[in-house]
Amino acid sequence: MNLETKKDLASSWFKLLQDAFCEDINRLEKNKANFKVTTWKRNHKKDEGGGEHRIYQNGKVFEKVGINFSKVYGKFPKQFQKNIPGAKKDPRFWASGISVVMHMKNPLIPSMHFNTRYICTTYDWFGGGMDITPSRIDNSEKKDFHNILRNMCNRHNKTYYGKYKKWCDKYFYLPHRKEPRGIGGIFFDYKKNNFLKDFKFVRDVGVTFQFIFNRIINKKIKKKWTIKDKELQFLKRGRYAEFNLLYDRGTKFGLQTGGNIEGILMSLPPIAKWK
Numbered sequence: 001m002n003l004e005t006k007k008d009l010a011s012s013w014f015k016l017l018q019d020a021f022c023e024d025i026n027r028l029e030k031n032k033a034n035f036k037v038t039t040w041k042r043n044h045k046k047d048e049g050g051g052e053h054r055i056y057q058n059g060k061v062f063e064k065v066g067i068n069f070s071k072v073y074g075k076f077p078k079q080f081q082k083n084i085p086g087a088k089k090d091p092r093f094w095a096s097g098i099s100v101v102m103h104m105k106n107p108l109i110p111s112m113h114f115n116t117r118y119i120c121t122t123y124d125w126f127g128g129g130m131d132i133t134p135s136r137i138d139n140s141e142k143k144d145f146h147n148i149l150r151n152m153c154n155r156h157n158k159t160y161y162g163k164y165k166k167w168c169d170k171y172f173y174l175p176h177r178k179e180p181r182g183i184g185g186i187f188f189d190y191k192k193n194n195f196l197k198d199f200k201f202v203r204d205v206g207v208t209f210q211f212i213f214n215r216i217i218n219k220k221i222k223k224k225w226t227i228k229d230k231e232l233q234f235l236k237r238g239r240y241a242e243f244n245l246l247y248d249r250g251t252k253f254g255l256q257t258g259g260n261i262e263g264i265l266m267s268l269p270p271i272a273k274w275k
Helices: 003-028 139-154 160-171 195-220 227-246 249-256 261-267
Strands: 036-041 049-057 062-075 092-104 111-120 124-133 185-191
Touching: 003 049, 003 062, 003 092, 003 111, 003 124, 003 195, 036 261, 049 261, 062 261, 092 195, 092 261, 111 195, 111 227, 124 160, 124 195, 124 227, 139 160, 139 185, 139 195, 160 185, 185 195, 249 261
Parallel strands: none
Antiparallel strands: 036 049, 049 062, 062 092, 092 111, 111 124, 124 185
16 A cells, blocks of 8 residues: 555544544534634645644533644654654655544533544654543543553554553653643554554544543533532643643644644643642
């Protein structure tokens, strides 16, 4: 299979997944989710791709949810080349992906994050993952979440779950707070073994996230919450904002490669507090 076919398959899947997630969100909002849709270009002077981000706020279920699709290409800046596999040899790149961040109105429902991407330099690979960030840990929910991820990973390779869970725990950690951002999940990068097998896994990660967010929301949407619960959620969102602004590689990658700023920062919660 040639590289152009691989690019088309990956980017078409990410776009399809964006549509599928939006349909589910609209259904959960009783067909009242009016997304603000913004299409953008990486470079207005020449064709270097772009993307589309969709943001919905102030719903009955979602306080803020963003679903961003991108397909961009060009050259990495010099200071960035040494950190990207294959870019030192040739600075040209192509990248496509989808990222999702959900901040919920009901503080008993965790914030949820997902992304998958396919990047090509002289080397090509998949990356991505998902994690959830509750303001109050629900051990039953945590166990269920990780069981679903373990079963999904085991369908592809028995070593994936342990390896990608450990990577997630290490990645989504706030060193200055000495605490994890949430209850973990899976995280992987530089995944290049066999394109068809890797692509099958990446598709399963997307479908599994779709199953998980529907499952969690439907289970908890009618649960009663208090002002104290909401205040705890605002404080936890502060931690979320700290991580995304200080450590998140996707944020840095997007800003340093000319991505759309609103799309990149859509992950930030609408309201956050600090003590």
